[in-house]
Amino acid sequence: MGTHTELIPGITVEHYLWLSVALFCLGVFGILFRRNAIIMFMCVELMLNAVNLMLVAFSRYYGQTDAQVFVFFIMVVAAAEVAVGLAILMMLYRNMHTTDTDVLNKLKW
Template identity: 80%
Template sequence: MEILPNITIQHYLWLSTALFALGVFGVLLRRNAILLFMCIELMLNAVNIALVAFSKVHGDTSGQVFVFFIMVVAAAEVAVGLAILMMLYRNLHTTDTDALNNLKG
């Protein structure tokens, strides 16, 4: 089950888990909306590492193709999200997510 000499698939999955947990931590901790987007990118990349490791283990190139599709979704998400952020800043003059409480009952 070795990907590299002495490096198994588990090592890569642990790395992926650590990066994913860091992304979750950042999303929960920070209130700046730009930082939230960056942490979402971190989580998507953690998943990408796991996909590439699995594609290496199974000898199947499909995992790498899935990574391309995740990149496509990430790029589209960032483009639309940052446009929303710009509009938010134009209306509220802040990027703090706590300021978005207009729908609070």
């Protein structure tokens, strides 16, 4: 870890790597830990944001704008995913009266 990787004074690109690894693992942990489908959706958003943060840090590190365009497209996909996913959840709740993924196991096995 040398000074040549500094992005802003005192903070290197590795700091941002550690931060996004922590956020990504927290998202994975939340998906495994909680059974409420809405909270699991939020954890998916958290993982997407961890990846976005890493892309922006590397975009600054390498001086390339393209990574920021990728972040833009990830946000687009996240918005579409949330719209469809919450519609599916609404329909599930209307039919099954729960959002617990231990109950919604008809497609399991």
